[in-house]
Amino acid sequence: MRVNMADAKTQKMSEKSKEVKKPGKPRNYDLGNGIYRFSRTRMYHKKAIYKFLGKKVAPKKPKTKTQQFAEKPIGGEKNGGKRVVRTVRKRAYYATQDKILPRNSRGRSFSQHKRNLRSSLQPGTILIVLAGPHKGKRVVLLKQLFSGMLLVTGPFKINGCPMRRMHPNYVIATQTRVDLGSFKLNDSIDDEYFKRERKRRPKKEEGDIFATKKAGYKPTDQRKSDQKIVDKQVIDAIKKNADKKLLFAYLATMFGLRSSQYPHRMKF
Template sequence: MVDTKAKAPAKPVATDAKKEGVKQRGKPRNRDLGNGVYRFSRTRMYHKKAIYKFVGKTTEKTVKPKKPIAIEKKIGGEKNGGTRLVLLKKRRKSYPTSDPVTVHHAKKTFRDHVRKFRPTLVPGTILILLAGAHKGKRVVLLKRLKSGLLLVTGPFLINACPLRRVSQNYVIATSTRINLSGVKFPKEVVKDEYYKRTHHKRAKKAEGDIFSTKKVDYKPSEQRKIDQKVVDKLVIGAIKKHQDKKLLFTYLSAMFGLRSSQYPHRMKF
């Protein structure tokens, strides 16, 4: 005999969240509907939360009674003054002659810290600079340096942005990338020491040299200009190999900007 009655599916066992100790969070009464518009207005929430009950009310500050440090005691004798202040908490009888030696644990200096980069910051990625003299320009990421900074270039022939180091905090990474896998840049250019400026000590001011000395502005050396031309040639050669090379040249030369009702955190670059 075949049983024609279908077996009912097993009901899921209901677990009590309160018994297990799991806290259930409810939805807030006033939630964001989108674009900064909330479900209830401020006046509506003023009545919902019954804030009017607490407006203007102040709680009196409880003043704790201060414990006396010393007590005045009577002392017998004619020449003893009659009274004397006696400390309630007596001082220590002996004090150490030298301070205890504190153990200072060895701390890692900044150069020994582990550098962490965002996964979107891959060499060849086109970045948007957000700060500095070249803010708003689109640049090409060449390498992630040991100091935690990013080595970028315009290239200089396209948007006048030279080789420079930039912090990853002031950069937006786009989805556009250039293939730099086969490109070999000069070894000196890819090091942090190459970009450190030499600060000369000021000479002591004489009586007549107060207004004659002026602040020296930074000027790139001739070697820096030669290296810039070499790097530009390599990067532009990699751009020319891209299928959208004409679009990339106009994209790198154009400045980045936002109009009204445009928010960068809602955009996909």
Template sequence: MAPKAQKKPQGKQMAKSSAPHKPKNSAINASRLMKYSRARIFQRKAAYKVKKVKTPAKKSAEKAAAAAAFVVKKIGGDKNGGERKVYKKTPKSLPTQVASRKVQLRPKKTFKKHVRRIRSNLAPGAVLILLAGRHKGKRVVLLKQLESGLLLVTGPRKLNGCPLRRVSQRYVIGTKTRIDISKVALPERLNDAYFRRQRSAKKSAASAGGSADIFAKSDAAYAVSAERREDQAAVDKALMGAIKASGDGPMLRSYLRSLFSIKSGQRPHAMVF
């Protein structure tokens, strides 16, 4: 018997090709430079001949956008129709760059909400070594920590000339020497406002809108107030009594009078204070 003849594909039915699919565009070098441009690929695909069919959802979205493009305003008069559609005008110029917005990762805390942590070796009554300021190198006694986080210290002034001062804990070295100051009564007014610098008369007059001469030289020198003298004397008297009550009174007095210094070959990070 004769073999049956194979049927030819009819209409749009075509036989599947065994050749692999080739993309319309390809790279011609290692830097991914394409053979055809985007415009040329657009022509090869004949995408401009494809009719875009709008779905009902897209049509409704376009109508809503067109309705939002104008504002209905009421107009007086019998022959004006009562209302009119006024289209929103586009701006004449648009910004070329969008301003970057800083992302806030966590809520900001003001200075009042900051936590005032203090090192474990900086307890009231500890002897500290000052590392900066006009009294650097002197040994002082820590009285308490203020609300701002600064340390209230004193020499006492009778021993080494260091008065009541505020010092940051970054500029002190804590030692193992302790003085019992539980019986030392500090005045209640010793706070941050007590040590606030007073403004000069020239600056206060200028801020108030006065006609103060900015080139005038004032001969007024700083003078310690009677209030500070009284507080310093009271604190020194109580602190000297606490030093005397300890078993090593003479040694502590000489220790507080001496200045701290480093000789060649000494390493501060390896020293025990």
């Protein structure tokens, strides 16, 4: 019986070794329609890839041990002839605070960083605005400003969206484009052009709590004239297109989703 039991055990062990192990479920798997459980950046941190990028293993140099003490001969009959002395003296003064060293911050500040732009955002591309007071409107991209923001216009005459700055993250680039041709923009229209003037409020006096009201934004005459010039050039470029009627209607209508319409399945 003992021999039979041993044979049975060896048989079971051989059967287990023959069985093919099923692969486990990966951490990041497809949820459907090409959408994964974790994003690229999440997996970048989960796998700790940042620890291995650009890492060069240099050969270790042998450390040379420096002697802390050395024998020093001393003259005199009663001094013993020699003395053990430290090779490097200990510091006599320790500062309570570390020194603040001046750093050259030129080129390191965020405002000086290079702004990358996705390939779909080209001048003349019609964009769908996703946030802000003009969300849902279709606008024409004019150019990218130094800060990385996009300069867009409705035009104002078609859908009421004036020249303004938009963040690239809050727009959808469509495949429809307007050939702007020889479109020229004034050099003064930059990031400084769109900064609002912050006026200091006067000190409140007795009885002025409810009298003063917050003044709303009003565009200047310069901005109005610049808007007319830009709108005229964009509208003239649209008129040259073969499907001009369709483009005018496309820019005038608002974007919206109906039931069973999903933006990640749509082609713009």
